[in-house]
Amino acid sequence: DPVLRLEGVTRRFGSGETALEILRGVDFCLRPGELVALVGPSGAGKSTLLHIAGLLEAPTSGKVLVDGKDCAGLGDAGRTRLRRDTIGFVYQFHHLLPEFSARENVMIPQMVAGLSRDEAGQRADQLLKMVGLERRSSHRPARLSGGEQQRVAIVRAIANVPQVLLADEPTGNLDPQTAAEVFGQLTRIVRATGLAALIATHNLDLAAAMDRTLELKDGVVLERRG
Ligand code: ADP
Numbered sequence: 492d493p494v495l496r497l498e499g500v501t502r503r504f505g506s507g508e509t510a511l512e513i514l515r516g517v518d519f520c521l522r523p524g525e526l527v528a529l530v531g532p533s534g535a536g537k538s539t540l541l542h543i544a545g546l547l548e549a550p551t552s553g554k555v556l557v558d559g560k561d562c563a564g565l566g567d568a569g570r571t572r573l574r575r576d577t578i579g580f581v582y583q584f585h586h587l588l589p590e591f592s593a594r595e596n597v598m599i600p601q602m603v604a605g606l607s608r609d610e611a612g613q614r615a616d617q618l619l620k621m622v623g624l625e626r627r628s629s630h631r632p633a634r635l636s637g638g639e640q641q642r643v644a645i646v647r648a649i650a651n652v653p654q655v656l657l658a659d660e661p662t663g664n665l666d667p668q669t670a671a672e673v674f675g676q677l678t679r680i681v682r683a684t685g686l687a688a689l690i691a692t693h694n695l696d697l698a699a700a701m702d703r704t705l706e707l708k709d710g711v712v713l714e715r716r717g
């Protein structure tokens with residue numbers, strides 16, 4: 492069964508004559524273990540779509556179902572809880588907390604979710620090791636390279652064992668070689684955990700390496716094989 496389903500999702504900004512209808516009826520679903528690319532021109536609405544799928548923003552109309560459950564009826568607190576329990580985000584810019592170490596950045600969301608400092612620290616160590624950062628874990632973000640920062644952001648996003656990973660141009664700020672390495676690690680993590688991942692990218696080589704490609708164009712999503 493799909494872990495995430497969007498049905499007839501629309502999103503309009505503004506009202507009246509000047510209203511912009513960015514999404515005009517988006518339908519798709521993500522199943523466990525799938526690695527799916529989201530492509531489309533700049534301004535097509537990829538970020539908007541990821542925000543709606545991640546319960547950060549409400550659609551103008553249409554439904555978002557997580558684990559078969561319609562999120563509309565949940566209320567703000569319920570949606571925040573569901574987001575924390577099931578969804579991880581990675582952005583183009585890492586958004587790590589600058590005054591904390593890599594390890595602490597991975598611990599914090601776990602402690603917010605109720606884990607003890609010890610448990611969170613152990614899991615942070617495991618996760619940082621998975622991406623080859625065990626020797627860098629005490630460094631603050633500013634002392635890490637761009638690729639290292641993004642690897643920390645990726646493991647932070649999965650620290651609370653989400654079912655869905657949503658990523659908005661996660662390698663968009665990196666040089667091509669680093670981008671390929673970080674993408675390779677992201678892929679390995681998705682494969683190892685059975686997560687469903689939806690990854691917006693401009694990089695068609697990366698898109699071609701995923702299981703499926705969804706193309707956002709003129710406000711709707713089209714399935715492309717590849
Ligand atoms: P993409 O990620 O594909 O580049 P976005 O989702 O960022 O596209 O943006 C799609 C369109 O929606 C853009 O034209 C953008 O200006 C517009 N848009 C996004 N957020 C808002 C907002 N809060 N208010 C008005 N327009 C917005």
Ligand code: ADP
Nearest residue numbers: 571574575579580581582586599600603647648
């Ligand atoms: P709220 O609903 O209160 O605004 P958020 O959903 O934004 O809270 O954040 C919940 C938790 O997720 C926080 O502990 C925060 O540190 C963490 N967090 C925020 N952004 C990210 C991200 N991009 N990746 C992983 N964890 C994040």
